[in-house]
Amino acid sequence: MSGAGMAAMAGLWLAITIVVGKGWCSYACFFGGIEEGMASVADKPQIRKIDARWRYGPWAVLLAMVLLSLALFEPAYCMWLCPFKAVSEYVAARNTVGLVQNGIFVLLFAALVIVLPLLTKKRTQCAFFCPFGAFQSLFNKTSVFEVKIDKTRCTPCVLCQKSCPTMSLTEESIAKGETLMSCMKCGACVDACPKDAAVWHIRGTEIAAKPERARLMFLYAAWAVAIMFGGSIIAEGLATILHVVI
Ligand code: SF4
Ligand code: SF4
Numbered sequence: 001m002s003g004a005g006m007a008a009m010a011g012l013w014l015a016i017t018i019v020v021g022k023g024w025c026s027y028a029c030f031f032g033g034i035e036e037g038m039a040s041v042a043d044k045p046q047i048r049k050i051d052a053r054w055r056y057g058p059w060a061v062l063l064a065m066v067l068l069s070l071a072l073f074e075p076a077y078c079m080w081l082c083p084f085k086a087v088s089e090y091v092a093a094r095n096t097v098g099l100v101q102n103g104i105f106v107l108l109f110a111a112l113v114i115v116l117p118l119l120t121k122k123r124t125q126c127a128f129f130c131p132f133g134a135f136q137s138l139f140n141k142t143s144v145f146e147v148k149i150d151k152t153r154c155t156p157c158v159l160c161q162k163s164c165p166t167m168s169l170t171e172e173s174i175a176k177g178e179t180l181m182s183c184m185k186c187g188a189c190v191d192a193c194p195k196d197a198a199v200w201h202i203r204g205t206e207i208a209a210k211p212e213r214a215r216l217m218f219l220y221a222a223w224a225v226a227i228m229f230g231g232s233i234i235a236e237g238l239a240t241i242l243h244v245v246i
Pocket of ligand 1: 153160193
């Protein structure tokens with residue numbers, strides 16, 4: 001990619017990040033959609049208790065991968081740990097190293113994207129492993145939009161906490177009216193709250209009694225991002241399917 005191309009990509013990423021922050025993971029990451037689908041299959045989770053310390057997983061992976069990439073001069077996560085390589089691009093398995101890499105991709109995909117989301121109803125790859133998600137979390141505080149808890153309406157029943165696919169709410173954060181840094185702005189807590197206390201919010205404004213405008217503005221921006229990134233992929237996918245079927 002040329003220097004101008006790189007600069008354009010960086011500018012685009014910055015603009016998107018300022019507007020949607022980690023909302024990227026909910027609305028633009030097509031791999032996250034696979035996990036979301038798996039997490040939606042069961043009515044109830046088979047595994048309910050998850051140690052809160054798993055939340056630090058993505059940060060640990062991010063730190064390890066940065067250090068390893070610097071030491072090896074290669075993108076260590078893409079080379080060794082990305083579960084989505086199992087459904088996008090296999091490395092050439094011409095020798096033992098290639099076989100091991102592909103084995104790791106398939107095992108991680110099966111565990112983090114299929115089995116654990118089915119059992120926990122959480123987005124386990126996003127919540128406990130993905131280093132890119134951790135990196136996006138850093139920019140959640142610069143995002144224009146956020147999800148907040150209106151303390152004047154909250155009972156607190158913690159239904160929102162139970163519904164969160166990334167464990168981004170705790171009793172303490174609810175008491176403070178906040179979501180954690182890892183919130184990917186999916187809106188599940190907003191839908192789950194029986195008191196309309198979990199709300200979309202535009203930073204720097206009062207929490208509105210009817211925050212529909214903030215929600216619609218965020219969704220408009222998020223869908224624009226999703227279409228910008230996914231449009232050609234969706235079109236190419238449909239064309240391939242039609243080509244195979246017809
Ligand atoms: S679901 Fe609503 S009322 Fe219950 S704890 Fe969450 S914000 Fe408060
Ligand atoms: S459920 Fe609420 S707190 Fe959890 S990621 Fe979605 S928007 Fe954020």
